[in-house]
Amino acid sequence: MARDVVVIGAGIVGAMSAIHILHGGDRVTILEPEEPGGEQSASYGNSGWLSSHSVIPPSEPGLWRKVPGLLLDPLGPLAVRPAYLAQALPWLLRYIASGATRERIEATARALRTLLIDAPALHHDVAAEASCGHLIKTTGLLHVFPTRNAFVATSLGWDVRRDVGIAWQELSADELHAREPSLDRRYQFGVLVEEAGHCQNPGAYVAALIAQAYSRGAVKNVGRATGLRIESGRLRAVRTQAGEIECDAAVIAAGARSKKLAASAGDHVSLETERGYHVMISRPEGAPVTPMMASDCKLVATRMQDGLRVGGQVEIAAIDAAPNWKRADILRAHALSMFPELPRDLDASRIRYWMGRRPSTPDGLPCIGYASATRDVVYAFGHGHVGLVGSARTGRLVAQLVAGKAPEIALEPFDARRFH
Numbered sequence: 001m002a003r004d005v006v007v008i009g010a011g012i013v014g015a016m017s018a019i020h021i022l023h024g025g026d027r028v029t030i031l032e033p034e035e036p037g038g039e040q041s042a043s044y045g046n047s048g049w050l051s052s053h054s055v056i057p058p059s060e061p062g063l064w065r066k067v068p069g070l071l072l073d074p075l076g077p078l079a080v081r082p083a084y085l086a087q088a089l090p091w092l093l094r095y096i097a098s099g100a101t102r103e104r105i106e107a108t109a110r111a112l113r114t115l116l117i118d119a120p121a122l123h124h125d126v127a128a129e130a131s132c133g134h135l136i137k138t139t140g141l142l143h144v145f146p147t148r149n150a151f152v153a154t155s156l157g158w159d160v161r162r163d164v165g166i167a168w169q170e171l172s173a174d175e176l177h178a179r180e181p182s183l184d185r186r187y188q189f190g191v192l193v194e195e196a197g198h199c200q201n202p203g204a205y206v207a208a209l210i211a212q213a214y215s216r217g218a219v220k221n222v223g224r225a226t227g228l229r230i231e232s233g234r235l236r237a238v239r240t241q242a243g244e245i246e247c248d249a250a251v252i253a254a255g256a257r258s259k260k261l262a263a264s265a266g267d268h269v270s271l272e273t274e275r276g277y278h279v280m281i282s283r284p285e286g287a288p289v290t291p292m293m294a295s296d297c298k299l300v301a302t303r304m305q306d307g308l309r310v311g312g313q314v315e316i317a318a319i320d321a322a323p324n325w326k327r328a329d330i331l332r333a334h335a336l337s338m339f340p341e342l343p344r345d346l347d348a349s350r351i352r353y354w355m356g357r358r359p360s361t362p363d364g365l366p367c368i369g370y371a372s373a374t375r376d377v378v379y380a381f382g383h384g385h386v387g388l389v390g391s392a393r394t395g396r397l398v399a400q401l402v403a404g405k406a407p408e409i410a411l412e413p414f415d416a417r418r419f420h
């Protein structure tokens, strides 16, 4: 019998979940207080990477030695706001531990690979169905380095990638610049991952998927979930600021704001916001042909539908703390140095800044699975740096769980109870 399912949150993860649940024949209400795919969501402003090779956790062996330097450099690529340090400490310790050994990195990589392995193809199919297939490109992704030695210095991550079946092509300086004529000549080495792809407008992608869900009968509810009413092990309703929505099942896909909702379903998860920034430059004179990550600047440059997007930075701060736009200034300066054809005196009207909140667990693995309090509540949050790429399989898994079917991949690594 068809069930009434509330999907809480209409970022890319909620959108994918809604679409796949509808496929299964259940009725769906999409509960979202703002515009689906709007600026409040991480899904709006990400770098668009469908990087099936993003399997390495953000933390790395020896990171703890760098912590004092990171704390002293408030504008470095990874920073913790001092006022928030005490609160973030338990998460930070777990974060450091999760990348402390090769074994842990390998375990994360194996789990993430199952989630991401065919992500570009999955996105391609879903987007085609929602008439936005043109947004998905499967032309590979590039990593650029000043020298081959700089690449070798990151070999642990690449060795682990090779072990989980990821292949890439190395590019000499000539090959790199033949492909990327706008790129500054200081980059002398490239790595092309052909299996990967990208999305040219992540916000529009979410909006299109949600529009498709509505056209298939999903109900729109403009509201904010405040909790869940669970009685005798069954979900009775999702509580909102405007009253209750009675339902048989719910999906928690509220991104960085999922922690309290998971607590009301019996799980105290370790979830922080790794804030990131982007700079959009319209009508860029120089931009990458293939989206690229620059090892020295620690940023991603992607040519989007509406201009060049340069995204990056990791800042741990309170969820509603004001943005620090100096971080976006840094990205802007890096963009000018990577693509020398961009004019130094870029007109302000051509530049836009954005800050977003990655919903991040300390081990780089999302929470996907049933809640402790009831199997009527399914988790789909905590995707950190891989929420766009990981959303396609997550949506399928959520629908399988809602329908009580066996999930298509093992979900033990993604169990929220790992934080108990």
Ligand SMILES: Cc1cc2nc3c(=O)[nH]c(=O)nc-3n(C[C@H](O)[C@H](O)[C@H](O)COP(=O)(O)OP(=O)(O)OC[C@H]3O[C@@H](n4cnc5c(N)ncnc54)[C@H](O)[C@@H]3O)c2cc1C
Residues within 6 Å of the ligand: 008, 009, 010, 011, 012, 013, 014, 031, 032, 033, 034, 035, 036, 037, 038, 040, 041, 042, 043, 044, 045, 046, 047, 048, 049, 050, 051, 223, 224, 225, 226, 253, 254, 255, 256, 257, 258, 275, 276, 277, 278, 311, 312, 356, 357, 358, 359, 380, 381, 382, 383, 384, 385, 386, 387, 388, 389, 390
């Ligand atoms: C700078 C930057 C670059 C990135 N680049 C990439 C990339 O290239 N590739 C990649 O895969 N990932 C990338 N990411 C990460 C990716 O954007 C996120 O992991 C992903 O968007 C998370 O999606 P989500 O649906 O879980 O959360 P969100 O997109 O944040 O959506 C959550 C939604 O829930 C709503 N909501 C919140 N609280 C409630 C509530 N109580 N009730 C109802 N609704 C609620 C919000 O309004 C929001 O719309 C990047 C992130 C950043 C910041």
